[in-house]
Amino acid sequence: MSTRSFNPPVRTLMGPGPSDVHPRVLAAMARPTIGHLDPAFVAMMEETKALLQYAFQTQNAFTFPVSGPGSAGMETCFVNLVEPGDKVIVCQNGVFGARMKENVVRAGGEPIVVEDNLGEPIDPGKVEDALKKHRGVTLVAFVHAETSTGVESDAQALARIAHQHGAATIVDAVTSLGGSPLSVDAWGLDAVYSGSQKCLSCTPGLSPVTFSERAAEKIKKRKSPVQSWFLDLTLVMGYWGTGKRTYHHTAPINPLYGLHEALVLLKEEGLEASWARHRQQYEALRAGIEAMGLSYLVKEPHRLPQLNAIRVPEGVDDATVRSKLLHDYNIEIGGGLGALAGKLWRIGLMGHGANPKNVMSCLGALDAVLAELRAPIQEGAAVTAAQKAFA
Amino acid sequence: MSTRSFNPPVRTLMGPGPSDVHPRVLAAMARPTIGHLDPAFVAMMEETKALLQYAFQTQNAFTFPVSGPGSAGMETCFVNLVEPGDKVIVCQNGVFGARMKENVVRAGGEPIVVEDNLGEPIDPGKVEDALKKHRGVTLVAFVHAETSTGVESDAQALARIAHQHGAATIVDAVTSLGGSPLSVDAWGLDAVYSGSQKCLSCTPGLSPVTFSERAAEKIKKRKSPVQSWFLDLTLVMGYWGTGKRTYHHTAPINPLYGLHEALVLLKEEGLEASWARHRQQYEALRAGIEAMGLSYLVKEPHRLPQLNAIRVPEGVDDATVRSKLLHDYNIEIGGGLGALAGKLWRIGLMGHGANPKNVMSCLGALDAVLAELRAPIQEGAAVTAAQKAFA
Incomplete structure (x- = not known):
């Protein structure tokens, strides 16, 4: 039995919650x-x-x-x-x-x-x-x-x-x-x-x-x-x-x-400003996700900006991707629950974590991991598309 | 509505819990x-x-x-x-x-x-x-x-x-x-x-x-x-x-x-060592409490060292004493619950808080507050008695 203090790794939490704490x-x-x-x-x-x-x-x-x-x-x-x-x-x-x-x-x-x-x-x-x-x-x-x-x-x-x-x-x-x-x-x-x-x-x-x-x-x-x-x-x-x-x-x-x-x-930020910030980050993330050639589970008017449910492309193992993101990049994203297990990634843009740095690092890392696994995506397109959306 | 960060006062927690956090x-x-x-x-x-x-x-x-x-x-x-x-x-x-x-x-x-x-x-x-x-x-x-x-x-x-x-x-x-x-x-x-x-x-x-x-x-x-x-x-x-x-x-x-x-x-401390430390602090506190002329609710063989239930002396207002301890000394002790409300003080010696510094400051402060309120106690006897118990 360990009697040592626990020092957690420093993750970027972009799953369905907990999200990055301020x-x-x-x-x-x-x-x-x-x-x-x-x-x-x-x-x-x-x-x-x-x-x-x-x-x-x-x-x-x-x-x-x-x-x-x-x-x-x-x-x-x-x-x-x-x-x-x-x-x-x-x-x-x-x-x-x-x-x-x-x-x-x-x-x-x-x-x-x-x-x-x-x-x-x-x-x-x-x-x-x-x-x-x-x-x-x-x-x-x-x-x-x-x-x-x-x-x-x-x-x-x-x-x-x-x-x-x-x-x-x-x-x-x-x-x-x-x-x-x-x-x-x-x-x-x-x-x-x-x-x-x-x-x-x-x-x-x-x-x-x-x-x-x-x-x-x-x-x-x-x-x-x-x-x-x-x-x-x-x-x-x-x-x-x-x-x-x-x-x-x-x-x-x-x-x-x-x-x-x-x-x-x-x-301090204001509720409406917070809602607007979440939407803005979502729009940039979406631009990157779509530029990669990935798609959302939910149709546009009903999407939550803070919880992006993205379909795992054919032939790609969900768990391998999430594990690589966690171990190689310290980024946590979520998988699907219940009937959607293995079929979805859930990328959270929540609270303090809904910021351009997180959007960019997540897209960059996902792009790199999927490319490494030879997934059918448009390599290198995600970050540029998000940059344009932010501009 | 305040939008300022909350900065709590620094208390010494000697009530029934929460106790002082390490x-x-x-x-x-x-x-x-x-x-x-x-x-x-x-x-x-x-x-x-x-x-x-x-x-x-x-x-x-x-x-x-x-x-x-x-x-x-x-x-x-x-x-x-x-x-x-x-x-x-x-x-x-x-x-x-x-x-x-x-x-x-x-x-x-x-x-x-x-x-x-x-x-x-x-x-x-x-x-x-x-x-x-x-x-x-x-x-x-x-x-x-x-x-x-x-x-x-x-x-x-x-x-x-x-x-x-x-x-x-x-x-x-x-x-x-x-x-x-x-x-x-x-x-x-x-x-x-x-x-x-x-x-x-x-x-x-x-x-x-x-x-x-x-x-x-x-x-x-x-x-x-x-x-x-x-x-x-x-x-x-x-x-x-x-x-x-x-x-x-x-x-x-x-x-x-x-x-x-x-x-x-x-x-790190060891369970038996922790039990012994709680008992030791209790014995010093008890020496002080008894030297003051106060008494315990519970008979000796059944007393919990970590929770000292002490009778409020006749003519003393329980709440006034606890309020003075809190405001003048930043020490929190507990009152009685239910049928014992107003009749008891509950002094906790729990965990990290079961230490000689807390025993001494609590006895000293209680002595001073009771003396100020002209309560029927043996003034100035508590701290010396506790010192002897520790020696």
């Missing part, structure tokens, strides 16, 4: 730990809530980071909003929709799955049909930005349809928050969860969530207790709420320093 | 983030598991840190081991026993509460009686080291009795791990959870757990699915197990760097 966030992680009920910490919690309201574009009072990764945020939404026997429409067009279904089942709900092809957005017409067919649906759950395929769905349209049928929404915004337009209040989203490790340039482990008045009411009116004690919002809000702070669990102090710093960075 | 752990938190499936990270995961086996004194294969605070570790044990209708004996002699009961109820189990007074250890005789009275009990759950009162219970005796009646055990070792004797295999404990922020000198947010063969078998034989997707061990072990790593959730990378470093520190 140096200011890393520095914040190492600040002196203080108590979870320290007045100075409580003041920082209030700032974090306000900064998250800005990031989510919401006035929701129930806006805070869950003390666990995105899957804990997902589960927070489901166990608090689903009661045994509830009918829940789950839109499924990727891996994370399938997880939502699993969450509904385990919370005792009855999932009604509305399926779309991998790489395609959720069809609002199908959701409307399902709502007409199944009376008494209480929730519509969907992924705004599918990290497994890089597709964006029309969250506003889906929320409108859900509300027209008296249903609230649970929305996965893990990959969208901070990276592409998301407007919780204007779009009327009810329960939204995200992650710290994507477009916020923060370390993984926290899950920002927000709950509308409608969602908060639904939770208050529950007939059965929430099955999770750790994720029970009525208890958690005793700590994160505005009144006297009641100890519920010991908050992850230093990771919360990191998230606060990441949100300060987002506020 | 500078090497803080430095580890700021190391460059890498991917959760990076080969370098996977190698570090293996080291962390081995180091945790050492800390827990176990060979259990199912030994890893849950990606959430101690309450998530607690819930991991209960939702995986309790099935609907299961009879579970819950020993209750403090706040954390009450939480265990809540966990049993929410997992659909039938709790049988065996109660002992606050500040007293769990009476193994009562547990034996309950096991004889209620046939078919599947689990006995108890807190080894009650953080709310500073009392230690005889985990080995309780586990022996449980096994004699065919029941497995769930054990809260949040405050004991690393600070006072805990020997999972020798004592025959089945499911044990702890926290990173107590005697490991690490930041809060992770919960080391370990499961015996008996517990692992029980989980494999479940008739109903685990109600939590996030905490379902059969899924989590797909990521933390030894075979091909399957993505379950994005691990909290940097906090895991911190935990690894904390465990390396523990290995």
Whole structure:
């Protein structure tokens, strides 16, 4: 057994997350730990809530980071909003929709799955049909930005349809928050969860969530207790709420320093500027990818700029390419998940990592590795095309 | 809304946790983030598991840190081991026993509460009686080291009795791990959870757990699915197990760097040496506390060295004292929880923070604050008494 300190290699993280963490966030992680009920910490919690309201574009009072990764945020939404026997429409067009279904089942709900092809957005017409067919649906759950395929769905349209049928929404915004337009209040989203490790340039482990008045009411009116004690919002809000702070669990102090710093960075840049930067980097990357002769899984109007799902060309071994990028260039990109394993590369341009240096080095390295493997690409074209796009 | 970086005050953390974090752990938190499936990270995961086996004194294969605070570790044990209708004996002699009961109820189990007074250890005789009275009990759950009162219970005796009646055990070792004797295999404990922020000198947010063969078998034989997707061990072990790593959730990378470093520190010092150091600091603190004329809640043979529960003297306002310690001396100590609110101070000597400097500064500051408030104490006696104890 080793008893040596761990010194990680220095990677460039361009997969589906975690993404490159801003140096200011890393520095914040190492600040002196203080108590979870320290007045100075409580003041920082209030700032974090306000900064998250800005990031989510919401006035929701129930806006805070869950003390666990995105899957804990997902589960927070489901166990608090689903009661045994509830009918829940789950839109499924990727891996994370399938997880939502699993969450509904385990919370005792009855999932009604509305399926779309991998790489395609959720069809609002199908959701409307399902709502007409199944009376008494209480929730519509969907992924705004599918990290497994890089597709964006029309969250506003889906929320409108859900509300027209008296249903609230649970929305996965893990990959969208901070990276592409998301407007919780204007779009009327009810329960939204995200992650710290994507477009916020923060370390993984926290899950920002927000709950509308409608969602908060639904939770208050529950007939059965929430099955999770750790994720029970009525208890958690005793700590994160505005009144006297009641100890519920010991908050992850230093990771919360990191998230606060990441949100300060987002506020300094401005949300719209951040969205625009992500799009600009995507356009340059796309120019390079297409010049190489590679293609995207998702059609243009539905592509997420921060998650580029690129088809692995015929005859090329996905894992070999990713391994070479990691070992020879210290660049991490992602592979496909589930049915898309071996068929996709997922290149993330997220948060701090959405910058021209990363675009260029990734394209240059991918070009070199594919050329070395004699893949059927247009060698040497990628970097020049991206340069032109940036010009 | 502030958009400024947060710079916490520099406190000395001598409450019930978080405790003072070792500078090497803080430095580890700021190391460059890498991917959760990076080969370098996977190698570090293996080291962390081995180091945790050492800390827990176990060979259990199912030994890893849950990606959430101690309450998530607690819930991991209960939702995986309790099935609907299961009879579970819950020993209750403090706040954390009450939480265990809540966990049993929410997992659909039938709790049988065996109660002992606050500040007293769990009476193994009562547990034996309950096991004889209620046939078919599947689990006995108890807190080894009650953080709310500073009392230690005889985990080995309780586990022996449980096994004699065919029941497995769930054990809260949040405050004991690393600070006072805990020997999972020798004592025959089945499911044990702890926290990173107590005697490991690490930041809060992770919960080391370990499961015996008996517990692992029980989980494999479940008739109903685990109600939590996030905490379902059969899924989590797909990521933390030894075979091909399957993505379950994005691990909290940097906090895991911190935990690894904390465990390396523990290995460097040696577990027995760490236990001895905690006891030595306790003896010096106790000498000072008693010289002042203050008294402990818990009787001597059952006291936890790392959590000193001291009675607030008559006529002294608990909150005023803690507030003065925090603001005038930057020292945090804890107050009482639940029925003991306002009646107790909880002084932690945990991990890195269990050192003579902390003992002396805490005694000196407490002495000064109490003297200022004209409390009925023996002024100026504490520090000298502690010095003698150290000599």
